[in-house]
Amino acid sequence: MRLREIAHSRTGDKGNISNISIIAYDAKHYPLLLAQVTPERVKAHFAGVVEGEVVRYELPRISALNFVMDRALGGGVTRSLALDAHGKSLSSALLDLEIEAVPDKL
Amino acid sequence: MRTIRIGSGAGYSGDRIEPAVELAERGDIQYLVFECLGERTVALAQQARLKNPESGFDPLLEERMRAVLPVCAAKDIKVVTNMGAANPLAAARKTAEIARSMGLSRLKIAAVVGDDVLEACKQRDLPVMEFDGTIGQLGNRLISANAYLGAAPMAEALSRGADVVITGRASDPALFLAPLIHAFGWPMDDWTRLGKGIVAGHLLECAGQVTGGYFADPSYKDVAGLARLGFPIGEVGEDGSLVITKVEGSGGSVTAQTCKEQLLYEVHDPVRYIQPDVIADFSQIEIEEVGKDRVRVSGGRGSERPLSLKVSVGYVDSFIGEGQISYAGPGALARGRLALDIVRERLKLTGVAANELRFDLIGVDSLHGPHVSAHANEPYEVRVRVTGRTENLREAVRIGNEVETLYTNGPAGGGGAYKSARDVVAVASVLLPRELAQPRVQFVGDGSR
Numbered sequence: 001m002r003l004r005e006i007a008h009s010r011t012g013d014k015g016n017i018s019n020i021s022i023i024a025y026d027a028k029h030y031p032l033l034l035a036q037v038t039p040e041r042v043k044a045h046f047a048g049v050v051e052g053e054v055v056r057y058e059l060p061r062i063s064a065l066n067f068v069m070d071r072a073l074g075g076g077v078t079r080s081l082a083l084d085a086h087g088k089s090l091s092s093a094l095l096d097l098e099i100e101a102v103p104d105k106l
Numbered sequence: 107m108r109t110i111r112i113g114s115g116a117g118y119s120g121d122r123i124e125p126a127v128e129l130a131e132r133g134d135i136q137y138l139v140f141e142c143l144g145e146r147t148v149a150l151a152q153q154a155r156l157k158n159p160e161s162g163f164d165p166l167l168e169e170r171m172r173a174v175l176p177v178c179a180a181k182d183i184k185v186v187t188n189m190g191a192a193n194p195l196a197a198a199r200k201t202a203e204i205a206r207s208m209g210l211s212r213l214k215i216a217a218v219v220g221d222d223v224l225e226a227c228k229q230r231d232l233p234v235m236e237f238d239g240t241i242g243q244l245g246n247r248l249i250s251a252n253a254y255l256g257a258a259p260m261a262e263a264l265s266r267g268a269d270v271v272i273t274g275r276a277s278d279p280a281l282f283l284a285p286l287i288h289a290f291g292w293p294m295d296d297w298t299r300l301g302k303g304i305v306a307g308h309l310l311e312c313a314g315q316v317t318g319g320y321f322a323d324p325s326y327k328d329v330a331g332l333a334r335l336g337f338p339i340g341e342v343g344e345d346g347s348l349v350i351t352k353v354e355g356s357g358g359s360v361t362a363q364t365c366k367e368q369l370l371y372e373v374h375d376p377v378r379y380i381q382p383d384v385i386a387d388f389s390q391i392e393i394e395e396v397g398k399d400r401v402r403v404s405g406g407r408g409s410e411r412p413l414s415l416k417v418s419v420g421y422v423d424s425f426i427g428e429g430q431i432s433y434a435g436p437g438a439l440a441r442g443r444l445a446l447d448i449v450r451e452r453l454k455l456t457g458v459a460a461n462e463l464r465f466d467l468i469g470v471d472s473l474h475g476p477h478v479s480a481h482a483n484e485p486y487e488v489r490v491r492v493t494g495r496t497e498n499l500r501e502a503v504r505i506g507n508e509v510e511t512l513y514t515n516g517p518a519g520g521g522g523a524y525k526s527a528r529d530v531v532a533v534a535s536v537l538l539p540r541e542l543a544q545p546r547v548q549f550v551g552d553g554s555r
Contacts, residue, residue, distance in 0.1 A: 010321075012373065021366070045478065048477040049477075059388075059389060061389075061390060062391065066376060078531070079530050079532040081426060083466060083468065083473060084473050093473075
């Protein structure tokens with residue numbers, strides 16, 4: 001299944017750094033996010049978009065992850081050549097990530 | 107326990123105006139905050155001010171003030187805003203003039219000045235955070251340098267009786283922290299409560315983004331009434347407790363989900379959300395729905411404020427030229443790709459001097475590039491987009507021209523061409539020792555003292 005089935009997401013921007021939250025709809029899916037939505041996978045998913053490091057922060061109390069992606073916005077929001085200079089649409093791309101469902105966790 | 111209600115009347119400079127009027131009329135609020143100052147807006151406003159010394163503030167200031175001042179005056183709702191942009195004093199004078207013209211000359215209008223630290227920055231060759239280099243290397247491309255001020259001067263203005271407080275660059279959450287410090291007398295070293303105040307400000311500062319805006323995804327996250335989206339109200343207790351809500355009957359919704367998304371919006375390390383007044387810690391926050399459109403947010407904390415202030419530096423970066431044209435029907439994608447190839451070759455042939463070029467097919471790969479978009483289906487229509495960064499306007503214009511000439515020289519059926527060329531004012535950051543920014547409060551107009 002797609003990540004979209006179990007989580008929602010929002011993108012924010014600061015300079016050339018994009019952050020994407022991934023929030024489980026249901027707290028019981030948080031372990032799936034932890035196990036499968038790794039910074040390595042996120043970095044690979046955004047090949048060609050994110051040039052820098054991807055760091056993941058964990059917020060178990062709200063069943064959320066926060067990904068901070070360096071050099072992700074074409075040189076920075078205020079100077080980028082990109083159509084979506086803020087990278088607002090990146091959250092939707094991440095929700096396309098394939099998640100391997102563990103039956104007893106659903 | 108004492109509680110105040112703060113309304114958030116704008117999340118950016120161009121935001122809808124009537125939700126703010128709704129908040130003032132029906133929100134039972136004591137404070138109305140307008141956050142209208144984007145990252146580079148101060149730099150653009152500074153350019154305007156250089157041409158006209160009485161300009162340089164938010165272009166919608168008059169419209170917003172005319173819309174809300176009468177009801178705010180009638181209900182004794184204090185207004186706090188960063189619509190001063192590069193010229194808070196002129197914005198305050200303008201607001202006093204508007205108040206007088208509406209028979210509200212009793213209103214006390216205060217400006218917070220001192221965020222402009224251009225001279226202090228010029229005297230020190232501070233390193234730029236975003237790229238290798240110093241502020242000095244920007245030379246005469248440097249336009250503006252404005253420190254993100256904290257809440258103290260705004261709180262002082264409120265304590266001295268201001269009905270309207272207009273600041274330039276200040277941290278966005280500080281606009282909300284100021285009324286809390288004023289109303290509850292929070293000490294400026296009570297890191298826990300200041301941290302909680304920042305949580306409130308952070309959730310409220312983008313207005314509709316916490317009440318269902320920037321959220322809807324049909325059949326996954328449905329939101330009713332986005333055309334009449336209600337803006338948020340923060341109900342904050344003296345101890346920093348917080349409930350996010352909105353005007354009853356307005357559009358949108360406040361749920362645990364909308365609050366979680368906004369909590370992490372533009373946040374990096376949740377343990378260290380760095381603000382001028384405190385380093386807020388969001389990591390232990392809990393979010394709980396306590397009623398219809400009522401969400402309790404608890405567990406915010408804070409630690410000692412940083413020694414430096416972040417300064418937003420505006421500079422002339424480059425020029426950008428752009429051209430677009432559309433293709434549709436069978437073979438649209440192939441014709442779009444051919445068009446891009448032609449423009450790529452033309453830019454080389456004609457020697458357009460660009461430092462950076464970008465070739466997109468809108469509807470195919472423009473947002474996330476060919477890798478992320480690889481498995482997408484072929485669309486009915488595509489839009490070719492070519493952009494490039496140049497050193498001057500003349501070169502930038504040539505990029506759009508090479509797209510436009512596809513009309514008669516390119517693939518079949520190209521339509522709707524568009525081109526543009528513009529200069530780019532970009533923003534970078536430096537850190538300035540906080541004592542070098544000297545904010546002060548200045549009252550204007552009939553209410554001045």
